[in-house]
Amino acid sequence: xxxxxxxxxxxxxxxxxxxxxxxxxxxxxxxxxxxxxxxxxxxxxxxxxxxxxxxxxxxxxxxxxxxxxxxxxxxxxxxxxxxxxxxxxxxxxxxxxxxxxxxxxxxxxxxxxxxxxxxxxxxxxxxxxxxxxxxxxxxxxxxxxxxxxxxxxxxxxxxxxxxxxxxxxxxxxxxxxxxxxxxxxxxxxxxxxxxxxxxxxxxxxxxxxxxxxxxxxxxxxxxxxxxxxxxxxxxxxxxxxxxxxxxxxxxxxxxxxxxxxxxxxxxxxxxxxxxxxxxxxxxxxxxxxxxxxxxxxxxxxxxxxxxxxxxxxxxxxxxxxxxxxxxxxxxxxxxxxxxxxxx
Amino acid sequence: xxxxxxxxxxxxxxxxxxxxxxxxxxxxxxxxxxxxxxxxxxxxxxxxxxxxxxxxxxxxxxxxxxxxxxxxxxxxxxxxxxxxxxxxxxxxxxxxxxxxxxxxxxxxxxxxxxxxxxxxxxxxxxxxxxxxxxxxxxxxxxxxxxxxxxxxxxxxxxxxxxxxxxxxxxxxxxxxxxxxxxxxxxxxxxxxxxxxxxxxxxxxxxxxxxxxxxxxxxxxxxxxxxxxxxxxxxxxxxxxxxxxxxxxxxxxxxxxxxxxxxxxxxxxxxxxxxxxxxxxxxxxxxxxxxxxxxxxxxxxxxxxxxxxxxxxxxxxxxxxxxxxxxxxxxxxxxxxxxxxxxx
Numbered sequence: 001x002x003x004x005x006x007x008x009x010x011x012x013x014x015x016x017x018x019x020x021x022x023x024x025x026x027x028x029x030x031x032x033x034x035x036x037x038x039x040x041x042x043x044x045x046x047x048x049x050x051x052x053x054x055x056x057x058x059x060x061x062x063x064x065x066x067x068x069x070x071x072x073x074x075x076x077x078x079x080x081x082x083x084x085x086x087x088x089x090x091x092x093x094x095x096x097x098x099x100x101x102x103x104x105x106x107x108x109x110x111x112x113x114x115x116x117x118x119x120x121x122x123x124x125x126x127x128x129x130x131x132x133x134x135x136x137x138x139x140x141x142x143x144x145x146x147x148x149x150x151x152x153x154x155x156x157x158x159x160x161x162x163x164x165x166x167x168x169x170x171x172x173x174x175x176x177x178x179x180x181x182x183x184x185x186x187x188x189x190x191x192x193x194x195x196x197x198x199x200x201x202x203x204x205x206x207x208x209x210x211x212x213x214x215x216x217x218x219x220x221x222x223x224x225x226x227x228x229x230x231x232x233x234x235x236x237x238x239x240x241x242x243x244x245x246x247x248x249x250x251x252x253x254x255x256x257x258x259x260x261x262x263x264x265x266x267x268x269x270x271x272x273x274x275x276x277x278x279x280x281x282x283x284x285x286x287x288x289x290x291x292x293x294x295x296x297x298x299x300x301x302x303x304x305x306x307x308x309x310x311x312x313x314x315x316x317x318x319x320x321x322x323x324x325x326x327x328x329x330x331x332x333x334x335x336x337x338x339x340x341x342x343x
Numbered sequence: 344x345x346x347x348x349x350x351x352x353x354x355x356x357x358x359x360x361x362x363x364x365x366x367x368x369x370x371x372x373x374x375x376x377x378x379x380x381x382x383x384x385x386x387x388x389x390x391x392x393x394x395x396x397x398x399x400x401x402x403x404x405x406x407x408x409x410x411x412x413x414x415x416x417x418x419x420x421x422x423x424x425x426x427x428x429x430x431x432x433x434x435x436x437x438x439x440x441x442x443x444x445x446x447x448x449x450x451x452x453x454x455x456x457x458x459x460x461x462x463x464x465x466x467x468x469x470x471x472x473x474x475x476x477x478x479x480x481x482x483x484x485x486x487x488x489x490x491x492x493x494x495x496x497x498x499x500x501x502x503x504x505x506x507x508x509x510x511x512x513x514x515x516x517x518x519x520x521x522x523x524x525x526x527x528x529x530x531x532x533x534x535x536x537x538x539x540x541x542x543x544x545x546x547x548x549x550x551x552x553x554x555x556x557x558x559x560x561x562x563x564x565x566x567x568x569x570x571x572x573x574x575x576x577x578x579x580x581x582x583x584x585x586x587x588x589x590x591x592x593x594x595x596x597x598x599x600x601x602x603x604x605x606x607x608x609x610x611x612x613x614x615x616x617x618x619x620x621x622x623x624x625x626x627x628x629x630x631x632x633x634x635x636x637x638x639x640x641x642x643x644x645x646x647x648x649x650x651x652x653x654x655x656x657x658x659x660x661x662x663x664x665x666x667x668x669x670x671x672x673x674x675x676x677x678x679x680x681x682x683x684x685x686x
Binding site: 133134144147148179180181188189190192211212213214215216217226227228229231232233234235236237238239240241242243244246247248251252254255257258260261262263264265266267268269271272275276 | 477577
């Protein structure tokens with residue numbers, strides 16, 4: 001298994017990304033990580049990490065990097081030797097099995113679509129986001145790639161989310177919910193109402209509408225929504241989790257007994273932080289492409305990068321795309337309206 | 344000032360609602376609360392609360408109640424003597440100044456629209472939701488009344504949110520943000536991109552797109568979005584805040600030192616809970632109507648009801664609807680596209 005890592009992307013610089021690669025190969029004896037970026041800088045970073053380039057960590061030189069704020073399509077056109085562009089080119093050539101990047105996620109998606117193309121039957125590749133819940137995890141799709149969607153696209157997100165949940169969460173017949181503003185099928189906007197009808201006849205284990213509060217309950221495995229709503233949810237959740245911890249910290253710092261109490265409860269807080277830490281969830285896969293890509297938060301630490309590489313391995317090893325194609329064929333056989341091209 | 348309270352709605356029954364009314368009149372010497380519902384039950388509840396019906400707490404008998412799960416429009420048609428329907432009828436007749444309800448929010452909105460009608464120039468009345476932030480509060484509109492919107496509707500939500508923020512948050516020239524998935528004006532779905540253009544020329548203090556995480560930062564006073572996205576955000580936030588406290592509680596209960604620590608930090612936790620408690624924010628106003636209504640969470644406690652009555656008083660006292668009309672006229676003069684009828 002060979003995983004390419006964009007070793008220049010993200011907010012924290014190559015050191016952290018290289019450290020993630022070192023952790024990943026240590027965890028997984030059959031994996032080789034191909035670092036993409038400036039050969040000299042990466043060789044130096046590997047040296048400092050005490051793991052010189054060798055058998056299972058390789059460097060492929062790429063002279064350009066796409067910045068976090070660059071416009072995706074323009075950037076991949078202007079920078080043919082950018083790390084992510086090189087990564088997906090290697091994937092297309094069969095020289096790696098997947099690409100992982102913590103860089104500009106729009107540019108990563110754009111490069112993936114251009115180099116790999118869409119999986120047959122998929123109208124809109126998307127980004128799947130993983131949330132912690134009271135009982136495990138839930139995957140939401142799409143969380144940002146497709147802001148204006150048709151019902152058939154959302155059904156395809158459901159199929160892709162199921163394939164992911166089967167492979168990464170080890171769920172049999174994952175429960176699929178449609179994000180709406182009431183549990184009854186008649187509630188929601190026009191897009192959701194039409195999608196509800198399609199999902200009922202999709203062959204998926206569709207449990208109906210779910211509300212925003214149900215994301216965290218653990219009663220659903222896959223949540224379907226358009227990429228605008230999904231991205232807003234993701235960022236609301238990140239923002240709120242941060243602000244709750246900030247407010248709690250402010251209140252605790254106001255008194256000595258509270259500060260002592262916080263010390264005593266330190267391990268409980270650490271365990272809690274681990275449960276809600278995005279780094280535990282290993283990035284967000286790009287699904288619906290002729291190949292496998294995983295994007296990571298720009299602020300990812302080494303553990304998050306290593307976990308993302310692990311998710312990429314699992315998706316490749318369990319042939320996520322074959323699973324998507326099989327479920328999609330079954331859904332489209334039941335209802336031609338699920339074909340995005342026809343919808 | 345006379346405020347009608349639907350004293351039968353909500354999940355907790357009349358006792359809690361009556362207790363809220365008692366708190367409200369104690370806090371505000373010029374206020375009379377008119378309790379709507381079963382006269383005998385309400386008189387008994389008042390007696391038990393030690394505040395028999397009299398000068399400043401009146402009862403108006405209403406024989407019907409709309410259940411939390413009833414379909415709004417059908418319910419208000421089938422139950423002409425329902426508490427909320429009677430409330431808005433009293434408002435139309437000038438016998439009360441505002442209506443507060445913790446009952447079925449869809450039915451409350453439907454009764455309000457039918458009895459009062461829309462404010463001139465407003466295409467879509469909506470529900471404003473208040474969130475705590477690191478620095479105070481923010482109002483988001485719409486949080487559930489209008490699931491499919493046009494750009495002009497969102498601009499009107501911005502105007503209404505500003506009037507609310509001026510009166511209730513005491514903000515001069517409230518900062519208005521458009522909820523999107525990137526800060527640049529070009530980011531978002533089709534609705535958001537078109538709304539961005541209109542808001543730039545609205546005369547409002549428009550600061551541009553904001554992201555989900557910015558809701559809680561305190562850097563914006565009014566957040567504009569369609570009612571589907573707004574309702575999802577509200578419920579994601581409620582669900583996540585609960586799950587974070589649940590997870591933290593689970594971790595703390597696992598060890599004795601953590602339990603002791605939690606005791607020591609008890610007051611800090613209590614202050615934190617007060618900061619994020621929806622009961623502090625006094626309900627969600629219905630804006631854009633010929634009159635004033637405030638809806639409360641079905642689970643509202645007495646304090647939440649009293650605070651909602653306080654918000655209703657403030658909105659009436661400061662003539663929120665005159666303020667909305669003035670800002671709307673100014674915005675529509677600048678750009679005829681802001682007229683919802685024309686858009």
